[in-house]
Amino acid sequence: MTVRRQPNPNSESVDNYLKAILALGGPEENRVASNALAQRLGVAPASVTNMLQKLAAGLPPLVEYERHRGVLLSDAGKRRALEVVRHHRLIETFLYEVLNYPIEEVHEEAERLEHFISERFEERIEAKLGYPKMDPHGHCIPAMDGRMPKENSVPLTHVVRKATVVVDSISDRDAAIVKLLRTTGIVPGAQLRVRGRHADGGHDVSIGSSVKVYHLSPEAADAVKIHPPP
Ligand SMILES: [Zn+2]
Structure with missing residues (x-):
């Protein structure tokens, strides 16, 4: 018999929301419309509204959300989003450089692993790779403290x-x-x-x-x- 784990307000899906808001807001950190978010995440607009309300009511709140005005990351939300992006890009670089994955296969693996690696694992990967600044797609890897050069391409x-x-x-x-x-x-x-x-x-x-x-x-x-x- 398989025992199904009770789905807690799943941190993987929280991470994916934060990452999507970071990406859609762009370097100007603009407010993001919830239907743009629904489209990017491939979920129903009603579930987006529901999730954004939860994220805004959390302690600390991860977003600032007003219906009809869209959503912004809070400081805590931005920190978490950048951490996940850092994991993602370090994992992609590791898969590409060390495990010789073809470049088109690294993203999907990183999408899964990015939520779970520890700080220690992240530091080890980074050191092994010689503290890379870029992932194999040419995207900047955020520093440990979340700093990242603004993209102007x-x-x-x-x-x-x-x-x-x-x-x-x-x-x-x-x-x-x-x-x-x-x-x-x-x-x-x-x-x-x-x-x-x-x-x-x-x-x-x-x-x-x-x-x-x-x-x-x-x-x-x-x-x-x-x-x-x-
Ligand atoms: Zn990727």
């Missing part, structure tokens, strides 16, 4: 004319796109020549000095962040 989809740009980071959210970009040679640090924009919103690009032209779908182009062109 822009999506490739913002580039509307011919230009030469450098890839800053790749979104880790869609494994198929991460794999496609890796096999194309679109990785952090790669130089891209943007040849033009397609009617479908995608981009034609060449990598480095190659003349071969790749067509990126709008979704793939949106997953690539570049250093803002001058």
Whole structure:
């Protein structure tokens, strides 16, 4: 017979809410609308409202929430969100560098493990990796105290004319796109020549000095962040 554990207000799902609010709020830490949150987390708007009310009523409150005005992380919520992001990115780096996972597989593993590792494990991973600043997707790893440089990259989809740009980071959210970009040679640090924009919103690009032209779908182009062109 299997004994099912009573689901307590599950800390994994709390972590995922905090991370999503951090990501959607962006570097400006804007208020996040609850339907944007529902969409990102793939849950019903009513459950989002319910959870946000719980998070706002906790001790300490993890968010500031007013219906119709959206949600902000409290200081405690932001600290926890950054800690989970730090775990996530250190785990991804470890899987990639030490265990030789393909880059498109690290995110899913990290999504599971990020909630459970101890401070000690986190410190050991960090030391083993030589205190990395970036994960393999090109995202900054927050420091132990939560400090993290502000990201100032822009999506490739913002580039509307011919230009030469450098890839800053790749979104880790869609494994198929991460794999496609890796096999194309679109990785952090790669130089891209943007040849033009397609009617479908995608981009034609060449990598480095190659003349071969790749067509990126709008979704793939949106997953690539570049250093803002001058
Ligand atoms: Zn990831």
